[in-house]
Structure formats: structure tokens, C-alpha cells
Amino acid sequence: MSPDLRAVHTQKTRAAIQQSALTLCMEHGYAAMTVDDVAQHAGVSRRTVFNHFDSKADMLxxxxxxxxxxxxxxxxxxxxxxxxxxxxxxxxxxxxxxxxxxxxxxxxxxxxxxxxxxxxxxxxxxxxxxxxxxxxxxxxxxxxxxxxxxxxxxxxxxxxxxxxxxxxxxxxxxxxxxxxxxxxxxxxxxxxxxxxxxxxxxxxxxxxxxxxxxxxxxxxxxxxxxxxxxxxxxxxxxxxxxxxxxxxxxxxxxxxxx
CATH class of the missing domain: 1.10.357 (Tetracycline Repressor; domain 2)
Structure with a gap:
């Protein structure tokens, strides 16, 4: 994958994770939202989430x-x-x-x-x-x-x-x-x-x-x-x-x- 395509893929993945975190937070509340829930909702692994964000707060x-x-x-x-x-x-x-x-x-x-x-x-x-x-x-x-x-x-x-x-x-x-x-x-x-x-x-x-x-x-x-x-x-x-x-x-x- 070229550097440009890799950057686009990274940006899309981050956006998908953030959108999932926002959606789940609005539906269930910040305390109830988990990294596993966000990963499942975004269709990525837990490891991928932490590759892009340091904490639950960072996703928001x-x-x-x-x-x-x-x-x-x-x-x-x-x-x-x-x-x-x-x-x-x-x-x-x-x-x-x-x-x-x-x-x-x-x-x-x-x-x-x-x-x-x-x-x-x-x-x-x-x-x-x-x-x-x-x-x-x-x-x-x-x-x-x-x-x-x-x-x-x-x-x-x-x-x-x-x-x-x-x-x-x-x-x-x-x-x-x-x-x-x-x-x-x-x-x-x-x-x-x-x-x-x-x-x-x-x-x-x-x-x-x-x-x-x-x-x-x-x-x-x-x-x-x-x-x-x-x-x-x-x-x-x-x-x-x-x-x-x-x-x-x-x-x-x-x-x-x-």
C-alpha cells in the first residue's frame, strides 16, 4: 500500500472508531461505553482501537x-x-x-x-x-x-x-x-x-x-x-x-x- 493510501486508510479507520464511540456514548452514556463495544461497532479489533487512541476519552x-x-x-x-x-x-x-x-x-x-x-x-x-x-x-x-x-x-x-x-x-x-x-x-x-x-x-x-x-x-x-x-x-x-x-x-x- 502506498503512503498516500495508507494515510487515507488510517484517517477512515480513526473516523469510524470516533463515530462509533460518539454513537454508543450518546445511546448508553460515557460510563457504560467500553473499548470492546466501540471496536465491535466500528468493525475493528480492540488492538486497532488502541493503535489509534490512548484512552476511551481520546476516542471522543x-x-x-x-x-x-x-x-x-x-x-x-x-x-x-x-x-x-x-x-x-x-x-x-x-x-x-x-x-x-x-x-x-x-x-x-x-x-x-x-x-x-x-x-x-x-x-x-x-x-x-x-x-x-x-x-x-x-x-x-x-x-x-x-x-x-x-x-x-x-x-x-x-x-x-x-x-x-x-x-x-x-x-x-x-x-x-x-x-x-x-x-x-x-x-x-x-x-x-x-x-x-x-x-x-x-x-x-x-x-x-x-x-x-x-x-x-x-x-x-x-x-x-x-x-x-x-x-x-x-x-x-x-x-x-x-x-x-x-x-x-x-x-x-x-x-x-x-
Whole structure:
């Protein structure tokens, strides 16, 4: 079997095992689901299951939603704008689950009654944050021509921003509605925006929004396909200011699959 065919076969086998695990978990519950049941349902051996997944929890979780080595290397060495480079990095992450929205929604339902799965998700969040943190350190070293202090706030900002983009894209992808007090008693609240067709599209929407918010010239606009320009948007004075630290960002990012 050629390497390409082997990769396709591996991907199909993993997908079949994950789908069986999701189905059995939804029907019988996480505690009642066994590896043997999943193997039988997927039409593979128990050994095959463990060749692809380390644990019962791993069969349910999406991802890993982490960037490839090539994408990290490109981010480190790029002289481009930070948001644009983070967009490319997060799109690389998104590609691993781009067409699995239904899986994600089922997983959120399962997690509501099985909070122990959050421990496994947290481990992935820590790994993601560590990779971005290291990449940010190397990027600044490359740009500045010298090694930055490990406490350089720019490193934390980049790490937090990457997590925020990924978490926000998740919410946009599944149609989460933000609560806006300025519109709570008003009949002028905007109509719902269309749900992105893919996770990659959701990442692009979030990055477009971030670009527009950070543009001090006021010239940037959001994609017309997703945002309608309004004259009665809440002013900056009405927006809440949130103070965050690195630990809270990691914990919040862990909620991405809830």
C-alpha cells in the first residue's frame, strides 16, 4: 500500500472508531461505553482501537487542535502583521476538525453529564498554549535580533490572542449568541448572522473582526457577508473592560469543547 493510501486508510479507520464511540456514548452514556463495544461497532479489533487512541476519552475528543510544525515555523519566521500570521496559524489548526461540527456539538452534550472529560481537554489546552508560547518567544527573538526576557508581556499577549481566536471561532462556528445589554430592551437588535459553513471560515471571521477592532485609522471594515454596518452600535464607553491573566485564559480556552 502506498503512503498516500495508507494515510487515507488510517484517517477512515480513526473516523469510524470516533463515530462509533460518539454513537454508543450518546445511546448508553460515557460510563457504560467500553473499548470492546466501540471496536465491535466500528468493525475493528480492540488492538486497532488502541493503535489509534490512548484512552476511551481520546476516542471522543476532537483534534488535536494544534498547529503543525511547518505552520509554527512559518509563524516564527514571518515578518508579516501579527493578526495575519495568527490567522494562518489558527487555520492550520482548524483544518483538523473543519468538517466535524456535528461531532463537536455531540461532544458538548456528552461533556455536560461527564465533566471528567475536561481534564483531558485541559491537557490539550496546556499543550496548545505551550507551543504558541514557544513560537512567540522564537518569533520575537527573530524580529528583535536578541533573546527577549521570558516575562516579556508580548509573549503572553500572543499566546492569549491565539487562544482567544480559537475559542471565539468555536463559538461563532456553533452559533453561540453573545449577550449585549445595550440591546436587551430594544426592538432594534440586529438579526442573527449566518453560521459559518466551516471552522476555517469561523477563524477568518474572527480575525477579520479583530483586524477591524484594532485598526486605529477606522478604515477597516468587517466582511459584508457576515456583518451589517449599524449607526446605533454601543460606544466604547459602554463596553466592559476585562482583566485577564495567563492561567484564566488557558482555563477559558479549555471550555472550547463544552
Amino acid at each position: 475528543l476532537l483534534g488535536p487542535i494544534i498547529p503543525s510544525n511547518a505552520a509554527l515555523e512559518s509563524f516564527i519566521n514571518s515578518p508579516g502583521p501579527l493578526v495575519s500570521d495568527l490567522r494562518a496559524l489558527m487555520i492550520d489548526c482548524a483544518a483538523t476538525i473543519d468538517d466535524q461540527r456535528d461531532h463537536f456539538l455531540m461532544l458538548r452534550t456528552i461533556m455536560q453529564s461527564n465533566p471528567e472529560l475536561k481534564t483531558h481537554i485541559h491537557a490539550r489546552v496546556v499543550k496548545f498554549a505551550g507551543l504558541i508560547n514557544d513560537a512567540a518567544f522564537q518569533r520575537l527573538t527573530h524580529q528583535d535580533g536578541h533573546t527577549p526576557d521570558c516575562r516579556d508581556p508580548r509573549i503572553m499577549v500572543i499566546t492569549h490572542l491565539a487562544g482567544m481566536i480559537q475559542r471565539s471561532a468555536m463559538d461563532v462556528w456553533v452559533g453561540e449568541e453573545a449577550t449585549c445589554t445595550a440591546w436587551s430592551d430594544s426592538e432594534a437588535s440586529p438579526s442573527a448572522l449566518p453560521t459559518p459553513s466551516s471552522f476555517i471560515e469561523a477563524v477568518s471571521i474572527v480575525c477579520d473582526s479583530l483586524d477591524a477592532l484594532l485598526d486605529t485609522s477606522g478604515g477597516a471594515t468587517l466582511s459584508k457577508a457576515h456583518v451589517t454596518e449599524r449607526d446605533d452600535q454601543p460606544t466604547a464607553e459602554n463596553r466592559e473592560k476585562t482583566t485577564i491573566d495567563q492561567t484564566n485564559i488557558q482555563v477559558n480556552a479549555g471550555k472550547e469543547t463544552e
